[in-house]
Amino acid sequence: MTQVLAFDVYGTLIDTLGVLTELEQRLDALGKMALAPEFSRRWRDKQLEYSFRRGLMGGYVPFSQCTEEALVFTDRALQVGLSETDRAHLMQAYARLPAFADVAGALRRLSEAGVTCVAFSNGTGQAVEGLLEQAGIRDHFETVISADEVKRFKPDPAVYAHLRYRLESEPGDTWLVSSNPFDVIGARHAGLHAAWVRRSAEAPFDPWGIDPDLTVGDLATLAERLG
The missing domain is CATH 3.40.50.1000 (HAD superfamily/HAD-like)
Incomplete structure (x- = not known):
């Protein structure tokens, strides 16, 4: 072959850092735009970690679910306070990287x-x-x-x-x-x-x-x- x-x-x-512009806009509205680079990095790291953990558990879910769960975790970890609308827009942005x-x-x-x-x-x-x-x-x-x-x-x-x-x-x-x-x-x-x-x-x-x-x-x- x-x-x-x-x-x-x-x-x-x-x-994957292409989501940064949308992230900055969402965090700027919350007065936390300075957290955007750290948020983006931790979101990506957690996304991969969740896929590895799911694999070890034998508990497969689509990669998009790992991405969304990582987004929720990062929001909580950095105490940003994203709304459901914010999260939905960020997930849409991830599909347009x-x-x-x-x-x-x-x-x-x-x-x-x-x-x-x-x-x-x-x-x-x-x-x-x-x-x-x-x-x-x-x-x-x-x-x-x-x-x-x-x-x-x-x-x-x-x-x-x-x-x-x-x-x-x-x-x-x-x-x-x-x-x-x-x-x-x-x-x-x-x-x-x-x-x-x-x-x-x-x-x-x-x-x-x-x-x-x-x-x-x-x-x-x-x-x-x-x-």
Whole structure:
């Protein structure tokens, strides 16, 4: 099979900090706009923590529920006082997050080079399809593969096995591309190749002795290396 690149979505293709503008507006009305950056960071961290905890419990729920529960927790932890309307608007904003600036060009270059690209996410297929469509990058992907199809979350090995099942691919032909170290380690543990998109020069990688096959600072560099 031709080499295929499976792109993580949240944090890799789509900028989760894109919710910051809506968050600032909501918090400004409450006189707490200065908390917006911390709120955004903790919301994202808690979202991932909840998916990991759900996975360990065997209590799967859609990723959007983890996102909403993390929003409620962060609101309580920072004592912001968001209303139900505020939370609804923030969840809507999360469904309209923008792509990083380097994404469209890199995907276009890979497509022109004949590389097969798929989107591979913990989000539900419907949520990811909508997110990629509104960001203007859906056409660059052959398909969307969701962890929801097996009711598990990355980095569960079953999710990466499902990816290969859907692609009918061998591990050596399959690359995960992700900015999330837990995802890279999960893919490598499952026998796949993995590229880490280190979007921040200060971002550390987990010292587990399981390293990415390739580390790049952005997707343009990835397209140069793998295109």
